[in-house]
Amino acid sequence: MTATESTATESASTGVRLRPEIAALPPYRQGRPAPADGFKLSSNENPFDPLPSVQQAVAATAGSINRYPDATALALREVLAARFGVSADEVIIGAGSVALIAQFVLAAAGPGDEVVYSWRSFEAYPGLVTIAGATSVAVPNRPDHGHDLDAIADAVTERTRVVIVCTPNNPTGVTITRAELDAFLARIPADRLVLLDEAYVEFVRDADAVDGRELIGRHPNLVVLRTFSKAYGLAGLRVGYAIGPVGILDAARATAIPLGVTAAASAAAIASLEPAAEAELRERVEVIAERRDRVRAALIGQGWPIPVSQANFIWLPVGERTSEIAERLFDAGLVTRAFPPEGIRVSIGEEESVDTLLRILNELVEG
Template identity: 80%
Template sequence: MNAPEPRGAGVRLRPEIAALPPYRQGRPAPADGFKLSSNENPFEPLPSVVDAVAAAASTINRYPDATALALRERLAERYGVTADEVLVGAGSVALLAALIQAAAAPGDEVVYSWRSFEAYPGLVTVSGATSVQVPNRPDHGHDLEAMAAAITDRTRVVMVCSPNNPTGAVVTAAAFEAFMAKVPADLLVLLDEAYIEFVRDEASVDGATLLGRYPNLVVLRTFSKAYGLAGLRVGYAIGPGPILDAARATITPLSVTAASTAAALASLEPVAEAELLERVGVIAERRDRVREALLEQGWRIPVAQGNFIWVPAGEATAEVAERLFDAGLVTRAFPPAGIRVSIGEEESVDSLLRILGELVPASQEGHPA
């Protein structure tokens, strides 16, 4: 007797969506291990932030403010823009999706560097547009000249990720301004700065300094990483009002909860933010220390400016990731390119360096011995 077809198997779906792999979250860490796969902040939430979330819980029978006005006003004041030039969403990835859908449709193209944020291809496919992936430079950074050359009459969006996830390289301010000079003024440029707070390279682009200069630029940031609110999903975009209005029309209504807004506002309080940014400094120092140790071992680790490092393990990526997992370290593997290792607890560092020290590359391609 033949097995019955799974429910829903006969429903007509978009073939490109049916073939699209879902976003893959990192494996959970063992009880005595460390989760270094999702670029999470390893520090526990601040008590003041927890209190703000608890207070918001008393109103969960009501819908939140759909526009997150209080948070938009606070951010607008910080960046010298109007509240209408700030859009809050359920993490910066939700804002990327809304902006892409507002600008790109079937037959259009979206240009971005690759390898970059793993959600980009799916976001473009869902919009119906086509991805145009421009290979990273040998130093794992964006090739902005090649990206500019890839722009055609069909291009509707260009995404620039700095620091680049997962490789950690930044786009310099000079390179970005030169790039913007080549980009048509009617082409939407999204500057994804999810890890900007961890940057210590003074030459790096800083989207906050570019606000108001370009009528086609939107800067995206998040509270997930530096502010430790990954579990609450709140990010923001800053840019021209008409562009953000178009995104508001595509974004899922009421997706930012009252608890998310309360936590973000509490994190922006001066005392709380000072402590949070002090923690960011600790993570950045730990990142640089880990990278230097790996360089001394022989790994060719690119300059890292996020809260993670990139290990270019090449064809041995899956093997190296399994060796790390066996040691209680969950990382994010991208076979056959490399492994992204989040900077986590200090207690994870010795094990990380010990295991990778046993797998020192045998060649300049970064293949372990």
């Protein structure tokens, strides 16, 4: 290393004053790539190839990549507004629903404020709260790995600014019922923002589970968030949306990084909502949901305590054996998402991955 390189490194590591809580914050950890002959079951991606019509819509935007996209994604907002029976101003588009959650947290919470959510839940929540300068209040899940909504409501104080509810919960897959959420919302003060994160709602088959679209317009402090990354298979384009009161959405718009949603992402989302395309996508979702239930039933039969999942993944609550089992699956060509020392999230991927998953876990439970 030259003297110049040494000085630069030293300056970069010690010469710049950074927020200590940010410097200590671990970056978001993406799942490991799968071996060439293996399967990536770590990121809850849709295993099916993109629809040809969606690929064509994306390709059509290539001729204008020298121009900035529409900053508000108006065309997509109008399609979604018609679908949900709201105005276009009541819809906001972001680079995935996680980007929108970040915007809402920034809009509502800062130093001295608290954000309440269940834990374990989506791993990005703590980081988003820290970035906003606020404090996380993580409420333990119930023994069945679902949200303890009574405990979450009890945790709301004068300092609370945002409450995040994730259903189906990532990474456990457990849903919240319509009755449970109604009772919960009745306990939350109307001046606290409630974010309903429904990234996996299309995979839900439980008739009693809450559906955020039924709540739109009923609660002045509620925002419903969804994404095109999972069921619609657009994870690589990063596009999600939220529906809620205009005043709250305008505040979130003010915190957004400008032009975060590309023209290709908007075009792909609109193409995915065309009736023929969506019908085919829904058929794919049915395949994944059936595969999920079949895998869970087989693992229950092996003796694994798998909670009921309504998402496109299952949760293995294996505690201290988390790292050991994740490595054993990796050695067999299955990349999963380990959360030591709690458990492993396994995405429902290609059908070809199922036999290997069941075989390895059966060997482990027998051992």
